[in-house]
Amino acid sequence: MSKQAEKMKNGPLQGLRITEFTSAWAGPYATCLLGFLGAEVIKVESKKRIDHSRFIAFTTGKSFSTPDESSVFNNLNLNKQSVTLNLTKPKAVEIAKRLATVSDIVVENMRPGVVPRLGLGYEVLKEIKPDLIYLSSSACGQTGPWREYVGYAPTFAAMAGLPFITGYDDWPPSNFMGSIDLRSATTAAFAILTALLYRQKTGEGQYIDLSSQESIAVLTGEVFLDYVMNNKVRTRQGNRHEFMAPHNCYKCKGENNWISIAVATDQEWQALTQVMEKPELVEDARFSDGQNRWNNQDELDSIINEWTEKHDYYEIMEKLQKVGVAAGPSLSGEGLFKDKHLKQREVFMTVDHPVIGKDWIITPPWKLSATPASIPRHAPILGEHNETIFKGLLGMSQEEINQLSEEEVIF
Amino acid sequence: MTERALAGIKVLEFGNLVSAPYCAKLIADLGAEVIKIEEPGHGDDARRRGPFPANEPHQEKSGLFLYLNTNKFGITLDPFSPEGKIIFEKLVKDADVLIEDRSPGEMEKMGLGYDDLKKLNPGLIMASITPFGQTGAYRNYKAYQLNIAHLSGQGYLLPIPTFDLDRPPVKAGCHSSDYDPGLVSVVAIMAALYWKGASGQGQFIDLSKQEALISMQRIESVTYANSGESMTRQGPQHSRMPGGIMPCKNGHVVVVTPEEHQWQALMTLIGNPKWSQGDMCKDQQARSENADELTELIIEWMIDHTKEEIFEKGQALSCPIAPVNSAEDIVNSKQMEARNFFVEMEHSEAGRIKKFPASPYRFSKTPWRLDRPAPLLGEHNKDIYCGRLGYTEDDLTRLEQDGAI
Structure with missing residues (x-):
């Protein structure tokens, strides 16, 4: 066993196996998270129905002509194994069922209704594997009038209400991209782990219907309650806060550089004016207490901007943090990559990918002391593990594999 | 229980x-x-x-x-x-x-x-x-x-x-x-x-x-590390798609059409206007190059229709289109109710x-x-x-x- 594989054996989910029939972002990243934690993940794909994130990503605008050169796909499918099964063929469905039988968890994110039609629905699989945990992820859930509606991150974010409250009131609502899928995926990982804990205690599996739309809606619970309690429809507030001021991003030296500053107390306000070398502001009636600062925040913002424009954002951050004022830059991709704290925390790492070469990815977002999460390997090449899985796990002979490949079952 | x-x-x-x-x-x-x-x-x-x-x-x-x-x-x-x-x-x-x-x-x-x-x-x-x-x-x-x-x-x-x-x-x-x-x-x-x-x-x-x-x-965060280019809030500069967030009669809608049949569904929804048969729309590449202009043309249709109507009709055509919902829309939505x-x-x-x-x-x-x-x-x-x-x-x-x- 390689050193990397040895390390992965130490994850908290070691010994668990997942078979997934997923594509795009929301499904694949759910199992990717569980893979970081040590679960073995088998991704079922097919040349007939390739996960389109191997080719395009509308979040970044990048597209590729072959299935194994996308950094986006790599970052969302780390640690996994890939087998190719053409599920339009009955023989392939039978093999997929055998994979489910030797798995603890099955995850799919096809349009509701498709997987049962293929013969791989929960009702079928639980007959052959009664303690199976099976999660279906979809745009709006498996039930209700919108169940078959098609969606991507921007559409189900919009349906969930987040764009309506993000951005500026005099601009259109903000669009949201792939990060929305990853919220749905993280929610799915939590739901699966809940079912696993229940199974650990009772031996029983179950089915989970996850709605991506709802997984975003629950992140703004109080917004619905404001409407339910007060008939108030919340709208876009930029960076503004319900009572803190200043509470905004301010322009700094350089191109498109910004620093966020948030002040909650009089003490923080006084410290800010000291650093700005404008102690007279403390005496200014317009800003004499929290309420006045909030009422006059437009003027306050211009005064702060005049100061920040002349300085580097890290310089301001350090000076303000030293006196207990919450401040930090609005970091770009470059800013994140070069930030010293994120370097110390090892947030970025590279994996060696056979086609891409050295690819930068983001490490798992948790530091577990006894059973650390890890990324021992790159995302799989399409069909890379056909032999390992079909021979090693399902006991097929090379002859059988060749035959099935010829019939475009393993394909 | x-x-x-x-x-x-x-x-x-x-x-x-x-x-x-x-x-x-x-x-x-x-x-x-x-x-x-x-x-x-x-x-x-x-x-x-x-x-x-x-x-x-x-x-x-x-x-x-x-x-x-x-x-x-x-x-x-x-x-x-x-x-x-x-x-x-x-x-x-x-x-x-x-x-x-x-x-x-x-x-x-x-x-x-x-x-x-x-x-x-x-x-x-x-x-x-x-x-x-x-x-x-x-x-x-x-x-x-x-x-x-x-x-x-x-x-x-x-x-x-x-x-x-x-x-x-x-x-x-x-x-x-x-x-x-x-x-x-x-x-x-x-x-x-x-x-x-x-x-x-x-x-x-x-x-x-x-x-x-x-x-x-995690995707947006590594683009600079891998390509030397930071993403901006102007959206992707390559392979842009017409659509996105658009105004309509009573609010906004959002549409994404990464696949050809989805683009065709969008065109069917808005009644296959003449320009949709022209060079600007002939393939994904052309649509990407003319994304801003095409979006304006699509908005001309959207602005006369409500978000509910656009959503139901568009989805019936399998077009990935949705209303930009407020809390009120969601609290009263029949999907959430069901x-x-x-x-x-x-x-x-x-x-x-x-x-x-x-x-x-x-x-x-x-x-x-x-x-x-x-x-x-x-x-x-x-x-x-x-x-x-x-x-x-x-x-x-x-x-x-x-x-x-």
């Missing part, structure tokens, strides 16, 4: 505002016993955040607090007072998980760090949720939700698209950037619980809110709330359930201190006077 997925799991929450309480709520809602510790006399700061019924602040009526603390038991305790510390330690001895969000070093300083607590309870899982994590240059820096949203790169890319780069980038709406770290954290806690079930072993989990938000943007996304909640102070948001998952055996509303401040002091830890009512009075509870 249906089964509770996490019945028997005992969690102690020493958290404030959004991230740690949301993390503990997710577990409480699925059946774990969560005891929330609040500052005596003051309580969680979320109690002082809106919305309030009729906009009248009241510590038992905050919509934010009521939402983030369902299904929990609530006690008041100051673990940093001498007697309070002893009580805290007794509670920790009996817990599977401690979720806390104090600044790095604060718990250690009071003798309540992981190394101290694991001596009392070797199987303890302790999860510490802080702005920047327990290590690194910024570990002691102060950051509110606004700062974390921007320091994670999330703000830099909002709003999309931006019409004027001289206008500041923004955070995501309301408290969502503070919910996210709670959601990311709960995954690690659940995995650690699974490991504890398998091995008996507990552990410490260091959780950084900044890293939680970066994890939600899925029982909103449930009724009865609270002794806030009264009856007819539509209270529930959960995004439907478990076939162990469904989400509202067993009890968020606790009143100190509501379960007697149950926990007398019923569970064996203090007398006289002790309670004395502890209250000492400020321990």
Whole structure:
């Protein structure tokens, strides 16, 4: 066993196996998270129905002509194994069922209704594997009038209400991209782990219907309650806060550089004016207490901007943090990559990918002391593990594999 | 009564505002016993955040607090007072998980760090949720939700698209950037619980809110590292697609058409105008090059139609199109109604709330359930201190006077 594989054996989910029939972002990243934690993940794909994130990503605008050169796909499918099964063929469905039988968890994110039609629905699989945990992820859930509606991150974010409250009131609502899928995926990982804990205690599996739309809606619970309690429809507030001021991003030296500053107390306000070398502001009636600062925040913002424009954002951050004022830059991709704290925390790492070469990815977002999460390997090449899985796990002979490949079952 | 997925799991929450309480709520809602510790006399700061019924602040009526603390038991305790510390330690001895969000070093300083607590309870899982994590240059820096949203790169890319780069980038709406770290954290806690079930072993989990938000943007965050190009809030500059967020008769809609048949469905929806047969639309490449102009042409049709009509007709054609919903649209939506996304909640102070948001998952055996509303401040002091830890009512009075509870 390689050193990397040895390390992965130490994850908290070691010994668990997942078979997934997923594509795009929301499904694949759910199992990717569980893979970081040590679960073995088998991704079922097919040349007939390739996960389109191997080719395009509308979040970044990048597209590729072959299935194994996308950094986006790599970052969302780390640690996994890939087998190719053409599920339009009955023989392939039978093999997929055998994979489910030797798995603890099955995850799919096809349009509701498709997987049962293929013969791989929960009702079928639980007959052959009664303690199976099976999660279906979809745009709006498996039930209700919108169940078959098609969606991507921007559409189900919009349906969930987040764009309506993000951005500026005099601009259109903000669009949201792939990060929305990853919220749905993280929610799915939590739901699966809940079912696993229940199974650990009772031996029983179950089915989970996850709605991506709802997984975003629950992140703004109080917004619905404001409407339910007060008939108030919340709208876009930029960076503004319900009572803190200043509470905004301010322009700094350089191109498109910004620093966020948030002040909650009089003490923080006084410290800010000291650093700005404008102690007279403390005496200014317009800003004499929290309420006045909030009422006059437009003027306050211009005064702060005049100061920040002349300085580097890290310089301001350090000076303000030293006196207990919450401040930090609005970091770009470059800013994140070069930030010293994120370097110390090892947030970025590279994996060696056979086609891409050295690819930068983001490490798992948790530091577990006894059973650390890890990324021992790159995302799989399409069909890379056909032999390992079909021979090693399902006991097929090379002859059988060749035959099935010829019939475009393993394909 | 249906089964509770996490019945028997005992969690102690020493958290404030959004991230740690949301993390503990997710577990409480699925059946774990969560005891929330609040500052005596003051309580969680979320109690002082809106919305309030009729906009009248009241510590038992905050919509934010009521939402983030369902299904929990609530006690008041100051673990940093001498007697309070002893009580805290007794509670920790009996817990599977401690979720806390104090600044790095604060718990250690009071003798309540992981190394101290694991001596009392070797199987303890302790999860510490802080702005920047327990290590690194910024570990002691102060950051509110606004700062974390921007320091994670999330703000830099909002709003999309931006019409004027001289206008500041923004955070995501309301408290969502503070919910996210709670959601990311709960995954690690659940995995650690699974490991504890398998091995008996507990552990410490260091959780950084900044890293939680970066994890939600793992793709956007590495574009510079891999290509030398930072993304901007003007949206992707290559392979652009016509569409996105567009105005319509009564609000906005959003459409994405990465696949050819989806673009065709969009054209069918708007009646196959002449220009859709022309060179500007002949393939994805041409549409990308003419994205702005095509979007304007699509808007000409949208502006005469309502978002509901566009949504239903577009989806009937399998076009990935959706309305940009407000809270009102969602509370009244037939999809949410059909899925029982909103449930009724009865609270002794806030009264009856007819539509209270529930959960995004439907478990076939162990469904989400509202067993009890968020606790009143100190509501379960007697149950926990007398019923569970064996203090007398006289002790309670004395502890209250000492400020321990």
